[in-house]
Amino acid sequence: xxxxxxxxxxxxxxxxxxxxxxxxxxxxxxxxxxxxxxxxxxxxxxxxxxxxxxxxxxxxxxxxxxxxxxxxxxxxxxxxxxxxxxxxxxxxxxxxxxxxxxxxxxxxxxxxxxxxxxxxxxxxxxxxxxxxxxxxxxxxxxxxxxxxxxxxxxxxxxxxxxxxxxxxxxxxxxxxxxxxxxxxxxxxxxxxxxxxxxxxxxxxxxxxxxxxxxxxxxxxxxxxxxxxxxxxxxxxxxxxxxxxxxxxxxxxxxxxxxxxxxxxxxxxxxxxxxxxxxxxxxxxxxxxxxxxxxxxxxxxxxxxxxxxxxxxxxxxxxxxxxxxxxxxxxxxxxxxxxxxxxxxxxxxxxxxxxxxxxxxxxxxxxxxxxxxxxxxxxxxxxxxxxxxxxxxxxxxxxxxxxxxxxxxxxxxxxxxxxxxxxxx
Amino acid sequence: xxxxxxxxxxxxxxxxxxxxxxxxxxxxxxxxxxxxxxxxxxxxxxxxxxxxxxxxxxxxxxxxxxxxxxxxxxxxxxxxxxxxxxxxxxxxxxxxxxxxxxxxxxxxxxxxxxxxxxxxxxxxxxxxxxxxxxxxxxxxxxxxxxxxxxxxxxxxxxxxxxxxxxxxxxxxxxxxxxxxxxxxxxxxxxxxxxxxxxxxxxxxxxxxxxxxxxxxxxxxxxxxxxxxxxxxxxxxxxxxxxxxxxxxxxxxxxxxxxxxxxxxxxxxxxxxxxxxxxxxxxxxxxxxxxxxxxxxxxxxxxxxxxxxxxxxxxxxxxxxxxxxxxxxxxxxxxxxxxxxxxxxxxxxxxxxxxxxxxxxxxxxxxxxxxxxxxxxxxxxxxxxxxxxxxxxxxxxxxxxxxxxxxxxxxxxxxxxxxxxxxxx
Numbered sequence: 151x152x153x154x155x156x157x158x159x160x161x162x163x164x165x166x167x168x169x170x171x172x173x174x175x176x177x178x179x180x181x182x183x184x185x186x187x188x189x190x191x192x193x194x195x196x197x198x199x200x201x202x203x204x205x206x207x208x209x210x211x212x213x214x215x216x217x218x219x220x221x222x223x224x225x226x227x228x229x230x231x232x233x234x235x236x237x238x239x240x241x242x243x244x245x246x247x248x249x250x251x252x253x254x255x256x257x258x259x260x261x262x263x264x265x266x267x268x269x270x271x272x273x274x275x276x277x278x279x280x281x282x283x284x285x286x287x288x289x290x291x292x293x294x295x296x297x298x299x300x301x302x303x304x305x306x307x308x309x310x311x312x313x314x315x316x317x318x319x320x321x322x323x324x325x326x327x328x329x330x331x332x333x334x335x336x337x338x339x340x341x342x343x344x345x346x347x348x349x350x351x352x353x354x355x356x357x358x359x360x361x362x363x364x365x366x367x368x369x370x371x372x373x374x375x376x377x378x379x380x381x382x383x384x385x386x387x388x389x390x391x392x393x394x395x396x397x398x399x400x401x402x403x404x405x406x407x408x409x410x411x412x413x414x415x416x417x418x419x420x421x422x423x424x425x426x427x428x429x430x431x432x433x434x435x436x437x438x439x440x441x442x443x444x445x446x447x448x449x450x451x452x453x454x455x456x457x458x459x460x461x462x463x464x465x466x467x468x469x470x471x472x473x474x475x476x477x478x479x480x481x482x483x484x485x486x487x488x489x490x491x492x493x494x495x496x497x498x499x500x501x502x503x504x505x506x507x508x509x510x511x512x513x514x515x516x517x518x519x520x521x522x523x524x525x526x527x528x529x530x531x532x533x534x535x536x537x538x539x540x541x542x543x544x545x546x547x548x549x550x551x552x553x554x555x556x557x558x559x560x561x562x563x564x565x566x567x568x569x570x571x572x573x574x
Numbered sequence: 575x576x577x578x579x580x581x582x583x584x585x586x587x588x589x590x591x592x593x594x595x596x597x598x599x600x601x602x603x604x605x606x607x608x609x610x611x612x613x614x615x616x617x618x619x620x621x622x623x624x625x626x627x628x629x630x631x632x633x634x635x636x637x638x639x640x641x642x643x644x645x646x647x648x649x650x651x652x653x654x655x656x657x658x659x660x661x662x663x664x665x666x667x668x669x670x671x672x673x674x675x676x677x678x679x680x681x682x683x684x685x686x687x688x689x690x691x692x693x694x695x696x697x698x699x700x701x702x703x704x705x706x707x708x709x710x711x712x713x714x715x716x717x718x719x720x721x722x723x724x725x726x727x728x729x730x731x732x733x734x735x736x737x738x739x740x741x742x743x744x745x746x747x748x749x750x751x752x753x754x755x756x757x758x759x760x761x762x763x764x765x766x767x768x769x770x771x772x773x774x775x776x777x778x779x780x781x782x783x784x785x786x787x788x789x790x791x792x793x794x795x796x797x798x799x800x801x802x803x804x805x806x807x808x809x810x811x812x813x814x815x816x817x818x819x820x821x822x823x824x825x826x827x828x829x830x831x832x833x834x835x836x837x838x839x840x841x842x843x844x845x846x847x848x849x850x851x852x853x854x855x856x857x858x859x860x861x862x863x864x865x866x867x868x869x870x871x872x873x874x875x876x877x878x879x880x881x882x883x884x885x886x887x888x889x890x891x892x893x894x895x896x897x898x899x900x901x902x903x904x905x906x907x908x909x910x911x912x913x914x915x916x917x918x919x920x921x922x923x924x925x926x927x928x929x930x931x932x933x934x935x936x937x938x939x940x941x942x943x944x945x946x947x948x949x950x951x952x953x954x955x956x957x958x959x960x961x962x963x964x965x966x967x968x969x970x971x972x973x974x975x976x977x978x979x980x981x982x983x984x985x986x987x988x989x990x991x992x993x994x995x996x997x998x
Contacts, residue, residue, distance in 0.1 A: 182639040191643045198639035203631065206870065210630045214817050215606040215622035219615045219949060227817060254865030256839035257681060264726060286851050291840035291865060294853040298838035302688060302727065311851065337849075386866070393638050393651060393869035414722035415680035416715035425761075425954060427710050427735065429718040441678030441715060442810070445817035446630065447868030525643060530849060 162553075165476070168545035173461075174469050180457045181390070181542045188547045188554075190526045193336075193364060193504045193537030196390030199453040209449045227445050231417075232436060234448070235398060237455045238389070241463055242362060242381065243372035244400050250438050251451055252417075255363055255384050255397035259295045261411040261438055262380040262399060263330065266357045267299075267307065269408055270327040276355055279327035283318070283356075286311040289336045292361055296330060315342060319350055326356040333371070334364035334502035337529045339494035341369065341502050348377035363387060366398070367454075368470065368503040368539075370463040373400060380405070388503065388539060390454035395447050399438045406434055415440035457541055469540035470503040473548055477505050477536060480552040488559045493533065503539070508532040511566050515555070518564035524551045528570075586977075589900070592969035597885075598893050604881045605814070605966045612971045612978075614950045617760075617788060617928045617961030620814030623877040633873045651869050655841075656860060658872070659822060661879045662813070665887055666786060666805065667796035668824050674862050675875055676841075679787055679808050679821035683719045685835040685862055686804040686823060687754065690781045691723075691731065693832055694751040700779055703751035707742070707780075710735040713760045716785055720754060739766060743774055750780040757795070758788035758926035761953050763918035765793065765926050772801035787811060790822070791878075792894065792927040792963075794887040797824060804829070812927065812963060814878035819871050823862045830858055839864035881965055893964035894927040897972055901929050901960065904976040912983045917957065927963070932956040935990050939979070942988035948975045952994075 169175055181197045183189060189197055213221040222228050235249030242249075252258070263282075270276040282296055293309065300307035312321045322329055329351040334341045344360060351358040362383030365371050367390075373381055381400040385391030401409050410431060416422045417439035420432040431437040458466075478492055491508040495501045509515050512532040519526060519534075526536040536551070558564055593599055605621045607613060613621055637645040646652050659673030666673075676682070687706075694700040706720055717733065724731035736745045746753055753775040758765045768784060775782040786807030789795050791814075797805055805824040809815030825833050834855060840846045841863035844856040855861040882890075902916055915932040919925045933939050936956040943950060943958075950960040960975070982988055 182635075184640050184642070187642075189642060195638075195643045195646075197642065198634065203634050203639070206630045206634045207627065210622065210627050210816070210874070211606075214619075215627070216608050218608070218611075218613060218621065219619045219951065220944075221817065222619075253677070253681070254839070254867070256865030257677070257837060260837060268726075288851075290843070290846075290849050290851060293851050294838045294840060294843065297853045298836040302692075302836035305728070392634070393645065394866040394872070395870075396868055397865075412722040412726035413681060413684060414718045415678070416718060419714070419718065422714075423954070425714050427712075427714060427717050429721045441680030441821075442818045443678070444820055444868040444871030446819075446874060447871040448818070450634070450870060520644075527643065530847070 162546065162549045165545040165549040168472070172469065172545070174465060174540055175544070177457060177460060178542045178544065183542060186523045188524045188551050190524065190536040190538065190543070190551060192390070192539035193368070193387050193535065194527055195393060196387055196454060196539065197542055198392070199390055199457055201456065202392060202450045202453040205450055205453050206446065209446050230445065230448050231439060231443060234451050234455065235435065237452065237459070238366070238398060241371070241458055242366055242383070242400065243374050243376070245374070245403060247435055248402055249398050249400045250435050251385060251396050251398045251448065252439055252443055253396060255361070255382055256291045256295050257413065258382040258397050258399040258438070259292055259359070259361065260299055261413055262359055262382060262401070263296055263299050263328065265409045265411045266328050266359055266380055267303070268410055269405070270357060272408070276327060279325055280306045281308060281310050281325045282328045282330055283310045283312065283321050283326050284330045285315070286313055287335060287337065288332050289361065289363065292330065292332060315340070318347060322350050322354050322356060324354055326351070326354055329356050329358040331358070332361040332363060334368065336364055337506060337533055337535070339502040339504040339506050341500050343499070344371070344376040344378060352377060364502055364504070367458060370467050374402065385451045385454065389451070390457065391451035392447060395451050396443060401435055401438055406437070409437060411438065413440040417441055466540045470538055471498055471501070473538040473540065473543055473545065474501060474503065474505050476545060476548050477538065477552065480548065481507065484552055484556050485559055504535055504537045507534045507536070509534060511564060513570055514564040514566045514568055515558060517568050518558045519555060522554045522558070524554050586970065586973045589969035589973040592896070596893065596969070598889060598964055599968070601881060601884060602966045602968065607966060610947045612948045612975050614948065614960040614962065614967070614975060616814070616963035616966070617792070617811055617959065618951055619817060620811055620878065620963065621966055622816070623814055623881055625880065626816060626874045626877040629874055629877050630870065633870050654869065654872050655863060655867060658875050658879065659859065661876065661883070662790070662822060665795070665882055666790055666807070666824065667798050667800070669798070669827060671859055672826055673822050673824045674859050675809060675820050675822045675872065676863055676867055677820060679785070679806055680715045680719050681837065682806040682821050682823040682862070683716055683783070683785065684723055685837055686783055686806060686825070687720055687723050687752065689833045689835045690752050690783055690804055691727070692834055693829070694781060696832070700751060703749055704730045705732060705734050705749045706752045706754055707734045707736065707745050707750050708754045709739070710737055711759060711761065712756050713785065713787065716754065716756060739764070742771060746774050746778050746780060748778055750775070750778055753780050753782040755782070756785040756787060758792065760788055761930060761957060763926040763928040763930050765924050767923070768795070768800040768802065776801060788926050788928070791882060794891050798826065809875045809878065813875070814881065814965070815875035816871060819875050820867060825859055825862055830861070833861060835862065837864040841865055890964045894962055895922055895925070897962040897964065897967055897969065898925060898927065898929050900969060901962065901972050901976065904972065905931065908976055908980050909983055928959055928961045931958045931960070933958060935988060937994055938988040938990045938992055939982060941992050942982045943979060946978045946982070948978050
């Protein structure tokens with residue numbers, strides 16, 4: 151597909167031809183997409199798999215309404231976090247028994263940060279290390295959770311914030327207990343080199359925690375091969391799990407035995423129904439669990455994962471790059487002359503599955519786009535984000551989105567006085 | 575209604591008469607209850623409000639599927655934790671702006687324990703207190719969460735476990751920072767005297783945290799009048815919010831300004847969309863929030879709360895006591911001679927909305943009951959639990975349940991060799 155996107159002279163018909171040749175095109179039918187909408191916000195909330203409606207009815211009407219308490223066993227509710235984790239595992243290079251789908255990304259991050267810090271504190275060589283390295287531009291909640299954890303531990307831990315990825319090699323020194331990075335930046339779409347950065351951390355004796363919120367289902371991730379120590383991620387973006395659907399935590403087999411975390415609720419107990427008055431962590435990945443999970447939301451995660459089982463992350467990545475290449479090329483050729491600044495890397499290896507574009511009136515332009523049915527979103531300062539989900543985004547959608555953007559820009563069809571309302 | 579339950583000579587017809595006179599009887603129609611089932615496990619998983627099915631469809635088909643990302647504002651997803659909290663508040667004697675529905679009970683307990691300990695540590699008079707008093711028979715996850723928190727804080731905090739409520743006065747001394755109790759015991763149905771115990775804690779300078787898992791929607795609770803400092807609770811039991819539905823946290827207005835908690839995610843930030851790299855807690859109850867919530871599960875909580883808006887906790891309590899009195903009286907009169915030990919207090923003030931009955935073959939007897947459509951549950955050791963939810967349980971259900979139990983016991987229709995499978 152790449153040959154198309156290097157041309158500057160294509161037309162809408164060229165995009166239609168790309169769609170006809172697209173091996174992922176049939177998967178679009180697995181999703182409900184509203185009429186007259188070009189949805190480029192799957193990086194914030196993935197579209198609904200059609201199967202999710204029937205599944206929701208099944209959970210609510212049959213499993214809850216009809217089978218009631220018996221569904222904890224009969225419908226497998228209790229095993230759902232680990233079962234969904236096993237379905238998610240191949241998408242991020244994890245093994246079976248290494249992922250649970252549970253709680254929120256923030257809470258899972260708290261667990262793995264705490265666990266990783268404790269592992270370092272327990273080893274003579276790293277016991278005195280007090281620095282956590284991260285990026286100032288990391289998704290804020292990741293920084294907030296690290297702040298919360300370290301302030302409460304009160305052992306002198308401190309955050310070292312770098313302003314650019316190039317500063318990481320100098321920042322990761324022998325004082326560093328932990329490196330905490332989001333693999334793909336939510337604002338810019340920049341993708342870290344997981345393998346190189348993990349090696350950098352390990353060379354200094356640090357552990358590394360990766361947040362895959364914008365990676366899982368968006369780009370191929372190979373946690374084991376790339377040397378990650380821990381990971382968390384989100385299921386409601388590219389994985390299409392539903393609004394606020396429970397997140398995931400990955401603890402590789404090699405770390406599971408020594409992993410402990412302070413949110414030690416009964417779902418992580420070795421014998422949760424023995425009702426023993428002392429906590430004893432269960433073996434394996436379930437020790438990352440805490441309390442009872444929101445089953446209606448959790449069950450819907452499976453509908454998104456089932457679509458991924460019909461293709462491969464390699465096929466998804468190829469189309470993702472073709473879509474983002476096309477979008478960038480069309481912006482440059484058709485919207486030339488407008489003050490658009492593409493902040494997402496051109497280099498494929500450094501790019502996620504979104505394109506972020508700064509414009510002095512980014513907020514107003516995005517509102518105008520949304521009013522015309524092109525749904526992206528906006529992040530301060532000035533950045534319009536366009537997410538490209540290969541499972542349901544067509545090449546012709548990219549053409550049409552740029553066409554509408556061009557009209558809005560060429561004819562100044564945006565209202566710079568509009569009041570800002572943000573969404574997650 | 576009490577006059578009926580003091581009689582030993584009633585019949586099924588007497589129960590039918592009670593149902594005819596029951597002012598809550600019409601509310602049963604708000605719930606889906608399976609045919610040929612007498613559901614006495616609403617203390618574990620409440621029955622489904624009929625409205626929940628349409629609400630689930632609306633959330634999944636319209637809000638997620640059709641409106642997509644716009645629903646964070648348009649459908650009020652972002653405000654849901656506080657809006658549901660305000661609907662729940664009157665049931666527990668809280669004020670508007672004091673409750674959020676969010677995360678799990680275990681995680682909310684972690685937040686309020688951490689916040690309460692920090693408040694004590696910040697005051698000169700209590701800064702050196704290191705003891706948390708609770709009951710050995712507390713629901714285990716509460717103890718596990720306190721263990722997890724205090725082990726990780728590493729400041730010398732220790733748990734002091736009492737074996738009976740009568741030991742509390744002696745156990746709450748000047749070393750105690752915090753008393754953490756579950757208001758109604760999950761196993762026995764024993765109800766603490768919230769007012770007296772809170773006063774006991776305060777007289778010694780301790781703060782008191784109440785877990786309302788088996789209280790909210792089951793008995794009248796008056797958190798302010800009874801002097802509670804913090805509370806958490808569950809929405810999927812008596813509140814009928816759906817399997818694993820998000821729990822709640824109560825922080826009274828008087829404690830909100832000083833309350834801090836370590837799960838400081840972006841939903842608790844003063845300006846969550848400014849994406850500032852430093853955490854600053856928002857004013858009010860939202861500082862108890864952490865990350866993005868599971869909307870499909872969260873939205874269904876409202877369906878349960880809407881049924882409560884049609885009655886009062888006083889009416890619910892009157893019927894609850896009538897149901898449990900009747901059950902106890904029928905057990906004693908019709909199942910006399912069998913080795914049944916009613917462990918739930920006879921005294922109304924000390925009783926929740928369940929009756930727990932020990933039998934040497936409790937597990938096998940409960941399995942036989944379930945096979946006959948009488949759904950209660952079992953807790954080690956030997957205890958059969960029967961929950962009575964006044965919103966949908968009829969007096970005639972109580973009669974029929976005892977009738978079936980009597981047949982099972984009289985004719986030894988239970989299999990003592992059955993393997994045990996536990997459920998939450």
